[in-house]
Amino acid sequence: MASYDVIIIGAGPGGYVCAIRCAQLGLKTACVEGRETLGGTCLNVGCIPSKALLHASHQLHESQHNFEKMGLKGAPPKVDWQQMLAYKDEVIAQNTKGIEFLFKKNKVDWIKGWATIPEPGLVTVGDETHKAKNIVIATGSEPATIPGVEIDEKLIVSSTGALSLPKIPKKLVVIGAGVIGLELGSVYARLGAQVTVLEYLDQITPGLDSEIARSFRSLLKKQGLEIITGAAVQSAEALRTKARVTYRLRKDDSEHQVDADTVLVATGRKPFTQGLGLDALGVALTQHGQIATDPHYRTSVPGLYAIGDAIEGPMLAHKAEDEGMAVAEILAGQKGHVNYAVIPGVIYTAPEVAAVGATEDSLKESGRAYKVGKFSFMGNGRAKAMFAADGFVKILADAQTDRILGAHILGPNAGELIHEICVAMEFGASAEDLARTCHAHPTCSEAVREAALACGDGAIHS
Known part of the structure; x- marks a missing residue:
């Protein structure tokens, strides 16, 4: 032994x-x-x-x-x-x-x-x-599923099956508008599939700052993803050559069906x-x-x-x-x-989404006094040169102490940019600390500094 x-x-x-x-x-x-x-x-x-x-x-x-x-x-x-x-x-x-x-x-x-x-x-x-x-x-x-939906990894697949489909589907239905569903949905949309995303809640990416979520949804729609929120999936049925998903819209309890070559079940783990x-x-x-x-x-x-x-x-x-x-x-x-207060989360679509700390929604709910600094990538020279000027940086700071409470980024390289804010939060930095830190030009990270400046006297390039 x-x-x-x-x-x-x-x-x-x-x-x-x-x-x-x-x-x-x-x-x-x-x-x-x-x-x-x-x-x-x-x-x-x-x-x-x-x-x-x-x-x-x-x-x-x-x-x-x-x-x-x-x-x-x-x-x-x-x-x-x-x-x-x-x-x-x-x-x-x-x-x-x-x-x-x-x-x-x-x-x-x-x-x-x-x-x-x-x-x-x-x-x-x-x-x-x-x-x-x-x-x-x-x-x-x-992978977890929901009642009425059985994964067979052929027509109705989990994220595992979605990574090795025998061919690119012409029509893909994604159940769940969380990280996995939107990432893989965007992959197949770029490859030519007609993608429909069904989400039970009224907002995509549950837990994400609602302002970021709204802008993110709008950008995904421009990329060709059809996103239906408030959709309670009743069943997913594997037919001979296709799958059929039945769902009810929560707002009026109306029943609908959508057919697809493949159904991706992305309802969590x-x-x-x-x-x-x-x-x-x-x-x-x-x-x-x-x-x-x-x-x-x-x-x-x-x-x-x-x-x-x-x-x-x-x-x-x-x-x-x-x-x-x-x-x-x-x-x-x-x-x-x-330190569970400083664990970033990233959605690796294009543009990327990254977040750390409190959302504006959670701060409102708790009654904490805060201030917001935002900066659009439209004002960032590097992002415009990359054809990646969609999105913005949003920093939330305590209204009295200026300590950074959270940050949310929708834009190019968001998954990399979020980490300087993580380091700042780990050491209890203020938005002014971040704003006074010299950032190389031209970089996408300048948008982070501008958002920090916007928590104070104002951003320079907006």
Whole structure:
């Protein structure tokens, strides 16, 4: 029986980062993973492959709409779908092999197979049982569906199936206007599909600042996505050669149907903990089926910890990574910590959407006095040169102290721009601190400075 200081179950972003950090801190570490490759959902069938397709389809869009304006003339490129999928698979392989290299470099043992925890301190994989002083559950999540909709990964697919369709659909119905639905919907819209998005709520991207959400929806509509909000999906039926979705509009209870070659179910995700033996162990769960943990990621069973999508909080790879590092530090006798007030979220469409901290809606609801600084990318020289001047930066600051409370960006490179605001918030900076920081010209990041200036005496270029 092999013995370890810590065994991590799951090699997604939370698990593999936790394993590497544990090993770096001197703990004898193993990581259990049943997939043929490391990296979990994110690297294999989630974040990484979807970004590859987003990048490829965005290049197609640029060639169709902007190349000629820049003097780049030639025959329009043709889409070779199989080659695009091969490119996506190569990106996956490069990343997953990279994690395998890091495991070897840091002396992390990869135990291949699916884990069960028969009792505290023991992990069984196949016919072998391993002993561990501590066990960390980092098993991630899986796609969730809704009543009346059964995923078959043929006509009615999850995000996993949507990344490997045999051909580009002529008509695609997306159920759910969250991050996954809008990202993959935009991919297929750029590739020529007629995309209809059905969302139960009255706003797309639930939880996003409502002003950003309205502008974002308008831009997606210009790109050809039909978005129907207030649509309660009743069923999705797989017919012989197509699928049919039935939904009711909540505003008048009228029933409608829409046919499609493919239906993408993007109604969220749920913790993946089957087979671990949590019930027999007596592990406490939340009312939503997540593993309940204390502020130090301890479960109700001594020596058993949990992180990432399996516990409460936003299902984000970088949130899981931070928790993985925090747990590793705790197990090594340090004081691991995650600042949940400063975790950015990004939607990788074009334009991108990025957010961190409070929304204007939440500040109004709490009654907190605040001020808003906004700046349109139309006033940013670099964005205009890139044909990417849609959108704006919005910074929310405390009305009295000027401390930055939140920020929201709709525009080019939003997923990169948000991080200087994250750093500022991490150190308790004011909008004036950001405004007085010199930004290189010409860059898209100048829009962030201008929005900070707008919290004070006013932006320069608007």
